[in-house]
Amino acid sequence: MWSDNETSEDLLGFKVHADLLVDVIKDDSVLPITIGVFGDWGSGKSSILKIIQEQFQNSNGEPTDEDTLCIYFNGWTFEGYDDAKAALLDSILKELENNKRLSDEIKETVKKKAKKLWKSINWMRGAGMVLKNVALPAVAAYFTGGLSLAPFALQKLSEWNIDSPEKLIEKLDSKEGEEFFNSLKNESDQEETTSNPVAEFRNDFIDLLEATEFKRLVVIIDDLDRCKPERIIENLEAIKLFVNVPKTAFIIGADPRIVRHAIEYKYGSSNPIQEDNSRIVEDYLEKLIQLPYSLPKLSEPEVETYISMLICKREIGNEKFKNIHSNFQKFRLKDKYSTYGLLNMETILLQEDFEKVKSNIISIPSLVPLITQSLYGNPRQIKRFLNTYILRQRLSNVAKLSDFNTSILAKLMLLEYSEIRLFRQLFDWQLNQDGMPKEIQKLEEICNGESLGNELQEIEKAGFSDWSKGKILKWLQIEPKLSEIDLRDYFWISRDKIATSISASSLIPPVVKALFKNLNQEMPTGTRKELFNAKFHSLVPLEKDAFLNLLSINVKKNPKEKIGFDIFNLLVDENIDNVTSYYIETIKTLNKIEIEASVGLSLRKYNTHPILGEFLNEFFKDKKTRASKSYNLKSK
Numbered sequence: 001m002w003s004d005n006e007t008s009e010d011l012l013g014f015k016v017h018a019d020l021l022v023d024v025i026k027d028d029s030v031l032p033i034t035i036g037v038f039g040d041w042g043s044g045k046s047s048i049l050k051i052i053q054e055q056f057q058n059s060n061g062e063p064t065d066e067d068t069l070c071i072y073f074n075g076w077t078f079e080g081y082d083d084a085k086a087a088l089l090d091s092i093l094k095e096l097e098n099n100k101r102l103s104d105e106i107k108e109t110v111k112k113k114a115k116k117l118w119k120s121i122n123w124m125r126g127a128g129m130v131l132k133n134v135a136l137p138a139v140a141a142y143f144t145g146g147l148s149l150a151p152f153a154l155q156k157l158s159e160w161n162i163d164s165p166e167k168l169i170e171k172l173d174s175k176e177g178e179e180f181f182n183s184l185k186n187e188s189d190q191e192e193t194t195s196n197p198v199a200e201f202r203n204d205f206i207d208l209l210e211a212t213e214f215k216r217l218v219v220i221i222d223d224l225d226r227c228k229p230e231r232i233i234e235n236l237e238a239i240k241l242f243v244n245v246p247k248t249a250f251i252i253g254a255d256p257r258i259v260r261h262a263i264e265y266k267y268g269s270s271n272p273i274q275e276d277n278s279r280i281v282e283d284y285l286e287k288l289i290q291l292p293y294s295l296p297k298l299s300e301p302e303v304e305t306y307i308s309m310l311i312c313k314r315e316i317g318n319e320k321f322k323n324i325h326s327n328f329q330k331f332r333l334k335d336k337y338s339t340y341g342l343l344n345m346e347t348i349l350l351q352e353d354f355e356k357v358k359s360n361i362i363s364i365p366s367l368v369p370l371i372t373q374s375l376y377g378n379p380r381q382i383k384r385f386l387n388t389y390i391l392r393q394r395l396s397n398v399a400k401l402s403d404f405n406t407s408i409l410a411k412l413m414l415l416e417y418s419e420i421r422l423f424r425q426l427f428d429w430q431l432n433q434d435g436m437p438k439e440i441q442k443l444e445e446i447c448n449g450e451s452l453g454n455e456l457q458e459i460e461k462a463g464f465s466d467w468s469k470g471k472i473l474k475w476l477q478i479e480p481k482l483s484e485i486d487l488r489d490y491f492w493i494s495r496d497k498i499a500t501s502i503s504a505s506s507l508i509p510p511v512v513k514a515l516f517k518n519l520n521q522e523m524p525t526g527t528r529k530e531l532f533n534a535k536f537h538s539l540v541p542l543e544k545d546a547f548l549n550l551l552s553i554n555v556k557k558n559p560k561e562k563i564g565f566d567i568f569n570l571l572v573d574e575n576i577d578n579v580t581s582y583y584i585e586t587i588k589t590l591n592k593i594e595i596e597a598s599v600g601l602s603l604r605k606y607n608t609h610p611i612l613g614e615f616l617n618e619f620f621k622d623k624k625t626r627a628s629k630s631y632n633l634k635s636k
Contacts, residue, residue: 008050009325011309012379013302013332014295018051021293025052025218025249026068032248034239034288038256039295040540041225041509042380045253048295049220052251056218063101067215071095075223075235075254088219088238089117096212106211113208117201198241205245220251225258225510232262236288243288252289257511257538259285298377301339304368306379308341308361310386315356316349323348341365366478367410373471374418376542389413392493401489407480412490415475418542420549421581422466427491435488443467444483447476466581512539512546519567520554532570548578552586559594562602569602572612580611587615592625600627607631 010018021035039045049072056070057063063070071091093114097107209217221239224232236259243250263281285292298306309328313321327348328340342361346354375381389410396404416423429437446458460468467476515535519528539547548571555564568586571579600620606612620631 008047008054010047010051010329011306011313011325012044012047012298013305013336014044014048015051015329016332016336017293017295018048018055021048021251022052022055024291025216025251028215028247031216032244032246033290034243034250034252036256036285036289036292037251037253037295038292039253040297040376040378041255041511042378043295043297044379045295046222047379049222049251049253052218053220066101068218069095069099069212069214069216070218070220073219073221075221075225075227075231088242092217092219093117096208099212102212106213109211110208113204113211116204117208201241202245205242209245209247215247217248218251219248220253222253224252225255229262229265229514232259233266236263240288255509255511256285256292256294258514261511261514261535298372298379298382299337300368300372301337303372303377303382304365305340306382307368307371307386308339308345310383311360312345312357314390315360316353320349320353367414370414370418370471370475370478373474374414374542376540378542381542385413385417395493396489399493401493404489405480405485408482408485408487409490409493411475411478411480411482412487412494415472416494418545419472420545421578421585422472424585425466426487430487430491435486435491436484437487439464441483443476444481447473448481508546508550509543512543512550515539516547516550516554520563522563525566525570528566529570529574532567532574536576544576545578548576548582552582555586556589559590560596562596562598565599565602569606572606572609580609583612584615587619592620592622592627595625595627597626597630600625600629600631601633604631604633 021037024030024033024035037045037048053070053072054064056065056068073088073091093110096102096110099107102110219242221235224235227235232254239250239252242248260281263284267280267284305328309324312324316324324345327344331340331344342354342358345357349357371382371385375385389406392409392413393406396406396409412423412426415426426437426440429439442462443459443464446462447455455473456468456470459465459473515532518531518535523531536544536547551564551567551571555561555568558564568579568583572583603616603620606616609616616631620628622628623632
């Protein structure tokens, strides 16, 4: 099994990207700079950021670049706008205070300047934090009889003649209210507050960096795209407080689609589809990110190399793998395009180790094109696919399944991962045919016969229209063939996935979850359609399938909620690929009694649909349930 955590160990050949960004950071003429390392969920952003970090400090936290202070953040550690500013400053100051390269004299200077920085931070936090976390909760509790207010606050309320929370909120939203916040926060502090805390903070921060005598400060911020939209903006606003300070480089790793969604969520108009929104989003990003750097998807040679390296490391252990990894890095310096695989490893490994690696890699090359196509060159998806593959392989050993072919397992899993509907259909076929469905034999005969390039048309003519796709044709053609193979054992070890899939919630990219969350709420039909068309078509095919799978799971769990059906209907109206198959497969599993009459009514318009209509007419023909009755209402 392989960990899904970020690592600085480069198995992807991504060090070249990290080296490029480090070269930019070390060019003092371009500082200050904010770099966005952009890529889809699981594309390897975090690994690149770890490699960059290691260019400035080793795994023990010791500096490898005496001129640079490097700090690494995970976006999940920021608990809010105010805490984000405080967390950034706190971490920077702690790094300075604990830094062995600074003399005691410089550390003392840092501490003195830090006090003033904290005062600026606290002042800026006051108006927001005290209102949200102190003033309003305390006063609201007071008016409901749950809390006694401090004498000072009580006196102020008395002066204002406040007798309800509503009046208080109105009063607080004023110049006098702002002064009240500051009094609550700093009643004992009689010092005059600054009129421009942000500008003063930056000046003080510049003075602090000058005192340290470091040539540059590098701040790496990761995992923003795992945060909620509100938290992403809070983090970005905190970063804005520090950017453009001389000698600084901020490196932010995120899925740009998630960041754009968060900006739109926060600063866009109430209608997220208005044209002005796109300009708002782009302006915000352009002002914050001076250098956007997008990661490429893995090519087939890179995917084969990645899988080979993962398997090799698992089979021979960390110590022996160090030689392989070192050789791989040298290989990549000379050859950026070819596969690093078994032939390269053979001359380095002991014969016994080579045979272990070979026995696990031998079937990989034939599957690589499909793995690349099905998983879209995404390292996280590839690693999780392999983890599930290894887990099922172990289960087959524990269960003592005889004549179990792991190549067949891998081939079936590719179908499961990329086309869960067809995987379930194959399951249904074999269920009543002793594990050897005649349908798959017919499909393989077409693909390996004399169709001379007309295989897809022949598949459709044979009644298998759902299987008439280019990538499914390739899947049918690769070895091993499934004809005359008893598939029962293979489906037995994956039976927990028949109802869902290995690409269920834990593998659904954040951008898909965000879109589904936005659509899965009450709104006018026209608004939902505009939102869908603005967001859905930018998804890659794997993400579109993940969206359909998530929608299907949601409707199965909540059959009484009409909104899931409304989203499905929208997808049907927009002629989205595969939606009718997903819709039919979803409705098949539902109990008609649980389906509301309004759903049946909304499905009536599809009674003549070329695919959906035949199924719905049969499904609702009993006319006994509320949904069936409304579906069969005759138009006046």
